[in-house]
Amino acid sequence: MTITITNLVTYDVRFPTSRTFAGSDAMHPDPDYSAAYVILQTDSPQGLEGYGLTFTIGRGTEVCVAAIRALAPLLIGRTLESITTNMAAFWRSLTSESQLRWIGPEKGVIHLATAAVVNALWDLYARVEGKSVWKLLVDMSPEQLVACIDFRYITDALTPEEALGILQRNVATRVQREAEMLQKGYPAYTTSAGWLGYSDERLRSLCREAIARGWTQFKLKVGASLQDDLRRIQIMREEIGPDRKLMVDANQVWDVNEAIAHMQALAPYHPWWIEEPTSPDDVLGHATIARAIAPIKVATGEHVQNRVIFKQLFQANAMHFCQIDACRVGGVNEILAILLMAAKFGVPVCPHAGGVGLCEYVQHLSIFDYICVSASLEDRMLEYSAHLHEHFFDPVVIEDGHYKAPLAPGYSVKMLPETLKAYAFPDGEIWRQA
Numbered sequence: 467m468t469i470t471i472t473n474l475v476t477y478d479v480r481f482p483t484s485r486t487f488a489g490s491d492a493m494h495p496d497p498d499y500s501a502a503y504v505i506l507q508t509d510s511p512q513g514l515e516g517y518g519l520t521f522t523i524g525r526g527t528e529v530c531v532a533a534i535r536a537l538a539p540l541l542i543g544r545t546l547e548s549i550t551t552n553m554a555a556f557w558r559s560l561t562s563e564s565q566l567r568w569i570g571p572e573k574g575v576i577h578l579a580t581a582a583v584v585n586a587l588w589d590l591y592a593r594v595e596g597k598s599v600w601k602l603l604v605d606m607s608p609e610q611l612v613a614c615i616d617f618r619y620i621t622d623a624l625t626p627e628e629a630l631g632i633l634q635r636n637v638a639t640r641v642q643r644e645a646e647m648l649q650k651g652y653p654a655y656t657t658s659a660g661w662l663g664y665s666d667e668r669l670r671s672l673c674r675e676a677i678a679r680g681w682t683q684f685k686l687k688v689g690a691s692l693q694d695d696l697r698r699i700q701i702m703r704e705e706i707g708p709d710r711k712l713m714v715d716a717n718q719v720w721d722v723n724e725a726i727a728h729m730q731a732l733a734p735y736h737p738w739w740i741e742e743p744t745s746p747d748d749v750l751g752h753a754t755i756a757r758a759i760a761p762i763k764v765a766t767g768e769h770v771q772n773r774v775i776f777k778q779l780f781q782a783n784a785m786h787f788c789q790i791d792a793c794r795v796g797g798v799n800e801i802l803a804i805l806l807m808a809a810k811f812g813v814p815v816c817p818h819a820g821g822v823g824l825c826e827y828v829q830h831l832s833i834f835d836y837i838c839v840s841a842s843l844e845d846r847m848l849e850y851s852a853h854l855h856e857h858f859f860d861p862v863v864i865e866d867g868h869y870k871a872p873l874a875p876g877y878s879v880k881m882l883p884e885t886l887k888a889y890a891f892p893d894g895e896i897w898r899q900a
């Protein structure tokens with residue numbers, strides 16, 4: 467079926483989560499979870515559209531919307547087929563557009579916008595094929611997958627031939643892992659008990675509720691005063707016991723030496739990883755921290771801007787867990803490059819999902835990663851945060867601490883029309899009442 471993209475519509479959608487401190491951390495104490503949301507309209511007789519978003523936390527969403535509008539002429543008028551037959555070339559045409567590139571390149575707002583548009587395109591592609599995005603990827607041949615990747619700047623770490631080799635060695639056993647995913651789902655951890663703005667009582671009661679629901683792995687926000695962090699980690703450890711996993715997340719507030727000192731003080735509570743201990747751009751700083759605080763591990767990625775910085779983090783042994791974000795880097799195509807580099811360097815991928823729509827996105831990426839790339843669940847888990855799923859047509863389904871594999875066609879981020887209306891900023895009723 468040949469379909470043409472006829473229009474791109476974008477929305478600024480914001481949820482007032484700062485009112486309850488949901489999503490709060492040491493660097494972002496008052497996030498309003500938000501999305502620069504995209505609809506790709508087409509001439510499909512069935513009315514097929516593609517839906518994508520990039521995650522933001524309030525002010526600045528309008529800047530992402532403007533960047534998405536700047537990219538729109540690169541898609542409007544194109545047939546889906548002309549794009550999918552050479553995905554890598556299409557991706558490069560967006561990220562290397564001769565004038566827009568200057569305001570990146572491949573980073574910041576223009577790259578967030580690229581992600582929204584590229585993800586909307588994958589959503590459309592999957593809907594046309596009648597598959598969920600993970601299944602669309604799983605059904606592609608290794609050659610087709612490699613043809614989606616722009617290898618510019620990463621061939622010193624991963625060549626197309628090596629990427630092909632990784633994918634090919636897993637082909638024979640894909641079917642078993644796909645059946646396992648459909649039956650058991652992908653293991654997860656919860657972030658929802660430990661937001662920084664929650665009181666000690668709330669932290670305690672949310673840990674209890676989460677355990678009752680079957681959660682076995684927990685993340686706690688840290689990075690306030692050491693005294694507060696010690697008190698809060700003690701509460702979480704008391705509640706979850708010595709055997710359940712506890713991870714901590716500082717959201718970039720520390721200098722390198724502060725991170726080391728702080729983590730040495732928290733070490734008696736056995737955190738499994740420290741996430742974003744310092745600036746996401748500081749590759750060598752992460753490596754220094756990783757060496758100094760072993761056996762505590764280092765995780766990062768939600769603010770890592772592109773495959774080039776991920777490459778350096780891998781090359782420098784600077785992170786033990788790779789936390790891809792579905793819309794920080796340039797959408798599915800760039801994620802494929804990062805998953806394959808992670809496999810080559812033997813680093814488990816545990817995606818970032820604390821945000822609106824991120825859980826919906828990353829379930830597809832982790833399920834694909836397991837079936838086709840890593841072929842392992844060891845030390846791997848997907849983040850889960852409990853808020854705002856009710857705004858999607860196909861919200862994530864969690865059972866017993868696992869994500870159920872999504873089966874509906876697309877990438878799962880299509881929002882309800884009433885949500886787009888009520889939470890539109892600044893004119894939706896939620897904001898007019900504020």
Ligand SMILES: C[C@H](O)[C@@H](O)CC(=O)C(=O)O
Pocket residue numbers: 488489490491494497523657715717768818819820821849
């Ligand atoms: C501002 C976001 O909620 C951020 O704190 C999420 C995050 O760091 C995570 O989920 O990890």
Ligand SMILES: [Mg+2]
Pocket residue numbers: 715717741742768818820
């Ligand atoms: Mg984080």
